[in-house]
Every structure is written in structure tokens, then in C-alpha cells.
Amino acid sequence: MTPVETPPLPDYDREARLFWGLRRRVLSAHFNQLMTTARFRTLLVVLLSTLFWAGLFALFYGGFEFLVRFVGKPGAQNHALTVRFVFHLFFASLNVMLIFSAGIILYSGLFSSPETRFLLTTPARAERIVVHKFQEAVLFSSWGFFLLASPMIVAYGLVAEASWGYFVLFLPFIVAFVFIPCSLGAILCLAIVYRLPRFRTGVLAIAALGAILWAGQSIWVTVRSPQEKLFGSEWFQETLRRFQFTQNEWLPSSWLCNGLLEAAQPTPLSGVQRLSELPIVQALMYLVLSATTAQVCQFAVVLLGKRWFRTAYSQLECRPRRRRKARLAIVDRGAELLLSPLSRPIRLLLMKDWRLLRRDPVQWTQFLIFFGLLGLYFLNVDRFNNPGSDISYLTWVNMVSFLNLAVVGLILSTFTTRFIFPMISLEGRRFWVLGLMPVKRETIVWSKFIFAAIGSLGPCSLLILLSDLMLRVSTLVVVVHQLTTVLLCLGLSSIAVGLGATMPNFREPSPSKIAAGFGGTLNLVLSALYIMAIVVLTALPCHFYLIAGSSPMHETFINPKSLRLWLIGGTAASVVVGALATIIPLKRGIAAFNKLELY
Numbered sequence: 001m002t003p004v005e006t007p008p009l010p011d012y013d014r015e016a017r018l019f020w021g022l023r024r025r026v027l028s029a030h031f032n033q034l035m036t037t038a039r040f041r042t043l044l045v046v047l048l049s050t051l052f053w054a055g056l057f058a059l060f061y062g063g064f065e066f067l068v069r070f071v072g073k074p075g076a077q078n079h080a081l082t083v084r085f086v087f088h089l090f091f092a093s094l095n096v097m098l099i100f101s102a103g104i105i106l107y108s109g110l111f112s113s114p115e116t117r118f119l120l121t122t123p124a125r126a127e128r129i130v131v132h133k134f135q136e137a138v139l140f141s142s143w144g145f146f147l148l149a150s151p152m153i154v155a156y157g158l159v160a161e162a163s164w165g166y167f168v169l170f171l172p173f174i175v176a177f178v179f180i181p182c183s184l185g186a187i188l189c190l191a192i193v194y195r196l197p198r199f200r201t202g203v204l205a206i207a208a209l210g211a212i213l214w215a216g217q218s219i220w221v222t223v224r225s226p227q228e229k230l231f232g233s234e235w236f237q238e239t240l241r242r243f244q245f246t247q248n249e250w251l252p253s254s255w256l257c258n259g260l261l262e263a264a265q266p267t268p269l270s271g272v273q274r275l276s277e278l279p280i281v282q283a284l285m286y287l288v289l290s291a292t293t294a295q296v297c298q299f300a301v302v303l304l305g306k307r308w309f310r311t312a313y314s315q316l317e318c319r320p321r322r323r324r325k326a327r328l329a330i331v332d333r334g335a336e337l338l339l340s341p342l343s344r345p346i347r348l349l350l351m352k353d354w355r356l357l358r359r360d361p362v363q364w365t366q367f368l369i370f371f372g373l374l375g376l377y378f379l380n381v382d383r384f385n386n387p388g389s390d391i392s393y394l395t396w397v398n399m400v401s402f403l404n405l406a407v408v409g410l411i412l413s414t415f416t417t418r419f420i421f422p423m424i425s426l427e428g429r430r431f432w433v434l435g436l437m438p439v440k441r442e443t444i445v446w447s448k449f450i451f452a453a454i455g456s457l458g459p460c461s462l463l464i465l466l467s468d469l470m471l472r473v474s475t476l477v478v479v480v481h482q483l484t485t486v487l488l489c490l491g492l493s494s495i496a497v498g499l500g501a502t503m504p505n506f507r508e509p510s511p512s513k514i515a516a517g518f519g520g521t522l523n524l525v526l527s528a529l530y531i532m533a534i535v536v537l538t539a540l541p542c543h544f545y546l547i548a549g550s551s552p553m554h555e556t557f558i559n560p561k562s563l564r565l566w567l568i569g570g571t572a573a574s575v576v577v578g579a580l581a582t583i584i585p586l587k588r589g590i591a592a593f594n595k596l597e598l599y
Contacts, residue, residue, distance in 0.1 A: 015125065019132050044521055049147065057151035064159040083156070084247065084261060090152065091253035092246040094145055095181045101141040102185030109133040110309070111193060111316055120313070130305030134186050134298075141185075142178040149174060153260065162264035165280040169263050169287060173256050176290040180252040183297030190304050194312040252290065259286030332358075342450070345439045349447035353423070357455075398477070402539040404467045405481055406531060408460050409488045413527035416496035420452045421523050422514035424500040424593070442590045445501050449586060452493035461485050477542060480571065484538045487578030491534070492527050498585025499523045501593040530581050534574050541570035 010018070034042045067082055110116055110133050119129050150170075157166045247254055263283035335354050339347045427444065464485050468478045503519035514520060 010123075015128050019124075019128060023132075023135075040518070044518075044525075048521070048525075053147060053151055056148070057155050060152040060155035061159060064156050068159060080261075084257065087257040087261065088246040088254060091149070091177075091256055092251060094149065095251065095253045098141055098145060098178060098181035099185040099188070101144075102137045102182035103189040104185075105140050106133060106137040106186050106189045107193070109136055110189075111313060116313075120310075125306070126309045127302045127306035130186075130190075130309050131302055134182070134301055134305075137186065138178060138182045141182060142174075145178060146174060157264060160264050161266075163266055163280070165283060166260065166263040169283055170260060173259055173287055173290065176287060176294050177252055177256045179294035180290070180297050183294070183301050186301045187297075187304060190301075190308050190312060193316055194308040252293065255286045255290045255293075259283045259290070262286065345443050346447050346450065349439070349444060350451050353447070353451045398473070398539075398542070401468060401471050401473050401477060401481065402535060402542075405464055405484060405488075405539075406535045408463055408485070409492070409531040409535065410528065412456055412460060412488065413492055413524060413531060416452060416456070416492045416527065417520050417524045418515045419511065420448070420493060420496040421500045421520050422505075422511035423448050424497070424589075425504040425506055425514050426511060441594050445497060445586065445590050445593055448500070449493055449497045452497060453489055456493060457486065457489045460489055480538050480542050483571070484534055484574065487534055487574060488531060491530050491578050491581035494582040494585045495526055495530065496523055498587075498589035499526070501589030502585075504593075504596070530577075533577055537570045537574040537577065541567040 064083075110130065113133070116129065116133065119132070153170045153174075154167075156162070157170070247257075260283070262279045265279040332351065332355065336347070336351060339350055342350070424445070461482060464481050465478070468481055473481075499519055499522065503522075505514050505519070
């Protein structure tokens, strides 16, 4: 029997052209699908992203104008030190975020993607598959970096009246920079899976926990100084010294910052002896350094992917599976005890969702990170003011307390959009199991609502209470804040569950893609509008009522009785809006879910 000859592999250039052609076709098909079936959603996402960019630009522009007004004009020593510190600290933080983000995205793309399984059956080289997925990881992890960094760079260039070279070079600088931390993240991902296939989750968890503890400790040390020294010259000098490591010349973020700051300087008309001393030439040298380092890092990804990828993939897929003992964890027993007053069907569904949450570190770690940072801020919020008894101090306290309430609500809305809204859709693939149970469909919807409301009410109420205690607000404000927190948790949970039942997506297994769809975008917009309505209805009457009681002219210009009625009316209106936002989405969601054909 004559052996079958294996056809030769295509050369590297042809293989690269094939993969780029595949990417172009996929992007073209995806764009045509968006324009055909989801044009409104796409335009809404673009509009919201543009508004977000404009808001960040206005914030950075105002901050740099503040530096020019109170610290010094561009060129002054204090101004240069402050701007350099801000740039280095900002981009060093984003450097670490890009490493983790690229590594996590590449892991899901290389080792958990059906496309990778298909590509491994083709005669494609291992390094080409790694490069293909690495390019996707760079794209998905760098768009957020560009959205955060570009408004600050443009705002500083306009305030500092930078030269034309600054605006021409900032985009090549960003492109060259993002490849370096993304390559480091990809190398770490390949190394962990290749060397530690069994302990990869523990290694990542320890690294993430270490980064969180280090960041928390740095923030705590920065704000723990005596209140009278906070934001003073000694405090700034100590802060500059503590974060001096971010300006290390070996960091890629330092090359980006130094290159941009050099490009922002005006070209001197005289006094320059050599061409290399020109600021624009110095900026180009930093750009060349960043670009060549990015090329070397990408070459390292290709080389290590060629040597490690197939072995790492085989080790991960063929690792021995350990049998888990069927036992009830202590936290599950505590949850069952807390849910004992509820009916048995709802309790069983709630326990199922609780165990899914507990076994998914991606969800609860994000929750802990965001709310932990908020708690750290609330513990030190009283250090950023000058206590007194005048109206300006009361105005500051009331404004900050209600802003804290709005921030907690907005963060909660992102979590309900990301994790609560997709819950109904994720039940579609296993709905046949629920269909065998003697449980009504509306019970499933109610269980999701109770799970979201109970899970969000405890942390949010404690955070708001901590903020009020640190600000030393009156008992009336504490009661109003707790009532508002209850309304926000119930309303946001109902909106997410109701829209998730009305517009489910049973074909998509990824909750992040479900949340990024039209229904998730609509849920986020409606949640933001609801938060604004509730906070305004409770904040304004309470604010003017407290200010009027402290003003010596309140009897002349403000009638206390009308303010009391206004306070009661605003609270009653917020309760009515909260009740409508809780009842209507749930009612519509249950009606739509009962009509769905899931079999």
C-alpha cells in the first residue's frame, strides 16, 4: 500500500495572508450584520462611547487648567514635576491592567475557544494560531486603554499649547506601547499553562490578590497622613517620593510619557547645539525605542507559541479530572438558613444561583474589587474637608453624601447589567432541567429578582451607612439614604431581570456578549435614568431643608413648612417611581417569559 504523501504547508507569507483574509471576512460579515439587524444598537453604543470620551476630556481639561492656574504654567518646574507624576502614575497603572487583561483574554481565546479547536485540525502552524488570537487579545484589551488615555493626552496638548508633533505622534506612541504589556501578558499566559497546568487558577488568583493588596496599601498610606497636612507641600513631596518607581527608565510607560512630554515642548529657535537635543527628535527616539521593543516582544510571543502552545493545550485538555465529594459547604448552609422563610421552589432556585456565583471567581472578585475600593474611599472621605458650622460645609457634606449614593447606584447598575441581565438567557440551554421540575415559569423570574435584590441590598446599604457615618450627617439624611438605597436595589434588580426575561438571547453562551447586546445597553441606559430620577427626587428636598435650617435668613426667603412638604413630597414621589420601576418590568418580564417557546 502506497503511503499517502502529506501536502506541504504553505509558506509563512501565504499563511499570514490567509489568516488576514479570514479576519477581513469575519469583520466584514459582522459589520454587515450589525448594520442590518442592530443598527440602532450600534449607533447607541457609538453615541454613548462618544459622550463618555467627551466627559473624560472635559474632566482632564479642567484638571490641567487647574494645574496651570494654581501650580504653574507649562515650562515651570512645579508644573513639569506634577504633570510628569500624573502621566507616569496613570500610564504605569494602565500598563499593569493591560498585562492582566491581555493574558486573561488570550487564555479564553487560545484554550477555551471552539475556533481554536477547529484551527488545530487544520495544517496551520501553532505560532500562527497564537498570533491570530494574540492580535484579537491586543484589540480587545487596548480599546479601553485608548478610550481612557486619548482624552487625557489631547486635553493636555490643548492646555499646554503643544506643538504639532505632539498630536501627530501620540497615536503611534499608543500603538507601539500597547504591544509591550500585551506581549508580556501573553508570555505569562503561555508560561503558566505550559509549566503549571494544574495550578494556573491559583497562580492567577494569588497574583491578582497581591496586586489588589499592593494598590490598597499604597492608597491607604497616601491618605492616612494627618488631615492638616493632606494636600500640603509635604504631602505632595511624600507622594512623589512614594511613587517615584513609576518613573523608572526601564518601564515602557516611562518611554511613552517621556516621549509625549518631549513632543509637547515647543521647538526652541536658538540655543540648541545638536540636532539630537531638539524635543521632537527626543520624542522620536523614545518612539523608536518603544516600537523596536514591541517588535522584540511580539517575536518572543511567536517563538514561545511555537514551542509551548500545542504541548500546553494537550496538557490542559488531557489533565486528570478529580472527583469532587458531594458535600454542603458552610456558606451554603448559612445561605439555606437565611432563605428558610421562602417557599421551597424559590429557595432551591436561589441556592442554585448562589452556588453558580460562589464557584465563579470572575463575578465575585470584580464585585469585591469595586466595592472594596469604594469602602476604602468612604473610610477616608472625612479627611478631604474642613469641618465647620457654616452653610458651605453643610453644602459640601450633603453634596458628597448624595454623590456617594449616586456612585454606588451607578456601579450597581453595571453589575446588574453584566451579571443579572444575562441570567434568564443563560437558563435557556438548561431549561429542560427546570422544565421537569414542578415550578412555574414566573417562579424562575421571581427567584432571579430576589437573588439580585438580596445580594445587592446588603453591601450597598453598608457602604452608604459607612459613608454617612464618616461624613457625620444627620439622622434624617441617614434614613433618606437607606430608603433611597432600598429603592435603587429593588428598581435596578427589577429592570435587569424584567428586560432579561423580555429580550433573552438563548443562542449566546457568553454572559459578557449578552450584556453587550442591545438589551444590555438598553438596561444600562434605563438604569442610569432611574438612578438620576431617584437621587434627584430625594437629594434636592433634603439638601434645601437642611440648608434652610442652618441659614439665618431662612425665615425671610424660605418657608420651613413648604420645605417640609417638599421633603415629604419628594420622598413620596421617589417611592412611587421606585414602585413603578419594580412592578412594571417584572410584570412585563413574567408575561413575556410565559409566552416564550423554549423547546
